[in-house]
Amino acid sequence: MKLSEFCQKLAIPFSGEEREINGLNALQEAGQNEVSFLENPKYASQLSGTNAAAVLVTEAMAQHLPEQCTPLIVDEPYIVLAKASAFFAPLRLEHDLPESIIGEGTVIEEGAFVAKGSRIGENCHIMPGAFVGNNVTIGDNTILYPNVTVYRDCKLGSDCIIHAGTVIGSDGFGFATTKLGEHVKIYQNGNVVIEDDVEIGSNTTIDRAVFKSTVIKKGVRIDNLVQVGHNCVVGEYSVLVSQVGLAGSSNLGRNVVMGGQSATAGHLSIAPFTTIAARGGVTKNVDKAGVYGGFPLMEHRLWLKLQGKLARLLKA
Amino acid sequence: MKLSEFCQKLAIPFSGEEREINGLNALQEAGQNEVSFLENPKYASQLSGTNAAAVLVTEAMAQHLPEQCTPLIVDEPYIVLAKASAFFAPLRLEHDLPESIIGEGTVIEEGAFVAKGSRIGENCHIMPGAFVGNNVTIGDNTILYPNVTVYRDCKLGSDCIIHAGTVIGSDGFGFATTKLGEHVKIYQNGNVVIEDDVEIGSNTTIDRAVFKSTVIKKGVRIDNLVQVGHNCVVGEYSVLVSQVGLAGSSNLGRNVVMGGQSATAGHLSIAPFTTIAARGGVTKNVDKAGVYGGFPLMEHRLWLKLQGKLARLLKA
């Protein structure tokens, strides 16, 4: 899409350099054919370093943009971004792509659905009721149990096991809210990347990224009914026990263990080799490996000590 | 069903006015062709105002009924109600209803199942593995992703997006327990109504009402793995973050935000524009808009203060 066309569809006056635009991205990630946005003045310092072709900004912020970047001046950049995200949403299910390529020994059972344009390796097993969307790639020896759904454009490695009913690549929970309290969907145009040797339990949900990828790294183990929000990164060999909830953009190092029903608040990092006890609520970065628990989160030994103090308070 | 037949099937002596009975309902909602019940003497004052054709009551309560209402005297009204609920349960899947009416531009993909008697609007997309039961109505432009299940008699509006694996209209968690501790199913003969412009994440569950409807109003956003119990009403533009649990008959005003893993205890109301922080447990009505958190629920600023006090207690 031409930048002029992009502006026209959004009723933004256009007077900059014409460019081909092929997507949206964050300020620091955007390339020369992408549009970005700034809503929160707190991040204004990121404007000067962006490589975006154009940026949706308020008039007051436009001056901070580098010379080669076209300001697209609007009153509510985040709302306009949401509207623009629809332009780049791929079709949900295309039937006119090339036939999928299926490796030797792979069995696609009756009642499974593999959409066009996908590539599945050798000795995989796609069981009845499983759905594989367009342009999905799957390595070798990977198993999709019945009624698994893999949305389009996601990538699964080799030797993965995905149990029944699990959903990979559904839209992240993204929307902009108007002053009137109405929500405008932000299309989630990224994907999910699952590396090799990952096992995921049943009825778990892993959302696709808004831009780029939600990533589950090599050797991870995820239990049943776990939620992984958009743009999370789960480090190698990490373990997510049943009913864990990772809010968007949680970044877990390798060998992190999240106990049952524990959760993160999103946009935070957890150091490698950290354990979060069951029910722990991670409210900010965990910079130092250790065992943590409670909500708000504290060292687990302190949480145990606090329970002792409360027991004494109860008897007092 | 004739009232005399209703009584005969339940072995209740019948000596009132003959009526046609077409369902069960709560005392205050029941109409002239419905039977109601009173188990808890606390609600005896509702008896005199009921319009029900007949009411299952204990002998002691029967005197409070209005003249035109037939008392059906039993020892355990709630158990008998449960048994009677089975009489009005519709067939799970009928094949001899009229062909469904499918609007122009709507695509029903191979592997999707649309039962008879339904009506789907224009430009909808019913993806592989999705199931639409009998007599479902769906507006225009609505999307059901793979492996979504919509039980019979539910209604979805226009411009809705339902992500993979989500279940709409499964039976609410209803049963009567005998003195011996055995459970008798209360058939859930209501439905789910989802208004326009609602997006629901993956593997979420929304139960049908026991009587009447569970309602998700216009513009609501629901994330993944959320539970909405029977007879809930979720107000316009409300937001339910992942792993929220709404117990039965929770009534949320417009623009209520429920943070991740928060929950309600059921049979309560939350004022419009209220925010419940992540993990908040709503144990009684929230009458005043504000930000609340903790379990039991308190103002969020008090919850933060309490955490400060506990931190000091820990150091003491």
Add this chain to the structure above:
Amino acid sequence: MKLSEFCQKLAIPFSGEEREINGLNALQEAGQNEVSFLENPKYASQLSGTNAAAVLVTEAMAQHLPEQCTPLIVDEPYIVLAKASAFFAPLRLEHDLPESIIGEGTVIEEGAFVAKGSRIGENCHIMPGAFVGNNVTIGDNTILYPNVTVYRDCKLGSDCIIHAGTVIGSDGFGFATTKLGEHVKIYQNGNVVIEDDVEIGSNTTIDRAVFKSTVIKKGVRIDNLVQVGHNCVVGEYSVLVSQVGLAGSSNLGRNVVMGGQSATAGHLSIAPFTTIAARGGVTKNVDKAGVYGGFPLMEHRLWLKLQGKLARLLKA
């Protein structure tokens, strides 16, 4: 498999009595054609009483084995057990077993998949998108709603109702972790047994046992989005409200009620007729029936008292 072959595949020197081995099992459960293991020296006293054909042990522990039992000496018994578990994993989906036997009046709807070797009783209803694996047995009058998945070898009783999207028999969350932090899958070669008159909500997950069975006893009611871990036993007429999580090997007596979002830590027992309030976290055995709540768990009346104390602390 011959014991010598078993050893050869694991590169363990073999010099005992040749036996036919048909599976793995816990020390106290293993029979004369099974191999067991001991990792934790704490349980060394169980060695002398085992009936296993052979036991994976460290050299230091081998002396405690009874004479008829062959020690299989390895450095890391649990890791070797994990590797051996793969030998006994059945095929995921076999097509060359005998045709399934379907009782009179049972309807298998279009789009449902019933694998070979299964036996379904009379008047059952298997709805579109439901999957029934090999060698499953189902009693009479049982209903599988759309997109339910029942893994192979599971057993369901009569008069059961399984709501949409629920998964029965997915693999328990089992793996051994190497010193390098990598995980080796422990194949879950047991099954799930669901007795008569059980109703299970939508998108719930019940994992198969690692050895033997996960058991849901007669008359149990399970709500939506509940997790039941491997080798749990849920007693007659127990009630699990939405979003409950039972960790592996939780053993609930009859008529236990677990409130919404409550959970267990696994490898523990709960006395019959116990109620765990919503959000309660069961961290150790509950030996005496009563009402409990909080996390860590306490008597519910104490939890209420504690909240009163905390309210006063807040005002101080």
